[in-house]
Amino acid sequence: MDKRHTAEVFRTRLAQLQAQSGLTQSGFAAAIGIDRSALSQLTSGLNPRLPRAETLLALATRFQVSVDWLLGLTEDRGVGTQSLNAVETEQALDEENRTAMERWHQEATGQKVRYVPAQLPDLMRTAAVIAFQAQSSEQERRRLQRQTDRRLHFSRMPDSDIEMCMPLQTLELFAQGAGFWQGLPARDRTEQLEHIAATVDELYPAFRMYLFDGRKRFAPPMTIFGYLRAAVYAGDVYLLIRSKPLVHELARGFDGHIRSADIHAHEAADWVRGLAKGR
Numbered sequence: 362m363d364k365r366h367t368a369e370v371f372r373t374r375l376a377q378l379q380a381q382s383g384l385t386q387s388g389f390a391a392a393i394g395i396d397r398s399a400l401s402q403l404t405s406g407l408n409p410r411l412p413r414a415e416t417l418l419a420l421a422t423r424f425q426v427s428v429d430w431l432l433g434l435t436e437d438r439g440v441g442t443q444s445l446n447a448v449e450t451e452q453a454l455d456e457e458n459r460t461a462m463e464r465w466h467q468e469a470t471g472q473k474v475r476y477v478p479a480q481l482p483d484l485m486r487t488a489a490v491i492a493f494q495a496q497s498s499e500q501e502r503r504r505l506q507r508q509t510d511r512r513l514h515f516s517r518m519p520d521s522d523i524e525m526c527m528p529l530q531t532l533e534l535f536a537q538g539a540g541f542w543q544g545l546p547a548r549d550r551t552e553q554l555e556h557i558a559a560t561v562d563e564l565y566p567a568f569r570m571y572l573f574d575g576r577k578r579f580a581p582p583m584t585i586f587g588y589l590r591a592a593v594y595a596g597d598v599y600l601l602i603r604s605k606p607l608v609h610e611l612a613r614g615f616d617g618h619i620r621s622a623d624i625h626a627h628e629a630a631d632w633v634r635g636l637a638k639g640r
Contacts, residue, residue: 368409370433376404378424393419462599463508465586466515472587475615476525479582479594481535482570484512485557489549493542513560516568523568526618528575529632532557536636554637561630569626571619578618585612 379389390400395416403412411432412420421428430438466474476482481490486509495502516523535542538550561570573580582594591608593600602608624632 364411365409367432368411371411371431372404372409374426374431374433374438375420378420378426379404382424392423462584462592463511463515465584465590465592466512469586469590470515470518471520472589473522473524474587475585475612476523477580477583477615477618478525478527478531480531480541481553482525482527482557483509484516485509485553485560487549487553487556490545490553493545493549516564521564521567523564524571524615524619524626525568526571526573526580526615526622528578528580529572529624530575532572532633532636536639551637554633558630558633558637561633565626565630570629571622571626572624572629572632573618573622578621580615580618583611585615588612 379386382389382392384392386400387397390397393400393416395412403410403416411417417428417431420426420431426438427435429435486494486505488506491505491509492502495505515521532554534540536550536554538545538547542550561568583591585591585608588605588608589603591602591611593602602611
């Protein structure tokens with residue numbers, strides 16, 4: 362949407378608010394902190410124009426509408442409804458059998474991505490681990506392999522900037538073959554750990570891995586795309602968060618995990634290699 366079209370939409374919606382307010386032109390102007398001549402310029406000047414930021418905020422506050430609605434970015438005018446829709450659900454797979462996460466990674470090209478994996482990092486899985494996770498389903502194995510390949514492709518792009526943070530116990534349990542990983546042969550676990558270390562070395566510093574003590578801190582599986590969108594993994598669906606204040610809160614929490622990390626990015630590859638060697 363270009364600036365002129367945005368200004369025309371704003372003029373239309375400003376007129377709607379003025380008509381619905383029941384106020385005189387002078388009264389309406391006073392309610393939003395401008396004089397009558399400035400209001401006339403906004404509502405009937407020769408060329409539609411956008412108001413100052415403080416006027417937009419005054420309109421939104423006084424008449425309980427969203428700034429996005431005033432600018433024609435949404436048809437939902439209410440602030441209350443906008444807040445309710447700040448958290449949505451989206452299916453983990455779309456009709457093309459792609460994960461929603463893959464689409465969001467592509468859309469976030471050039472932005473900083475913060476990432477807490479549910480288990481092992483998707484982009485670093487070996488073929489043996491993928492086959493183990495697929496539980497003898499060839500279709501699922503192919504899907505997981507495509508997902509891994511695409512995620513690694515995004516991480517190798519020139520403008521990639523990714524921070525990954527996870528509990529160090531997740532990798533320790535994997536190395537031991539405990540829990541979910543019971544039954545995965547030791548050689549496959551060793552190969553996987555060596556592959557993680559090699560991939561971290563390859564991608565550093567554009568990709569930085571931090572490990573914290575999961576006994577002291579908790580981080581849900583999630584990915585934060587810049588400051589515009591966050592997705593919290595909930596099995597078959599993602600909780601998709603678009604509210605900027607909520608995204609900022611999640612980003613601050615993530616940064617807190619990094620500040621409390623026991624293993625920092627420059628140490629991560631060697632630490633994982635130590636697990637592979639049984640140290």
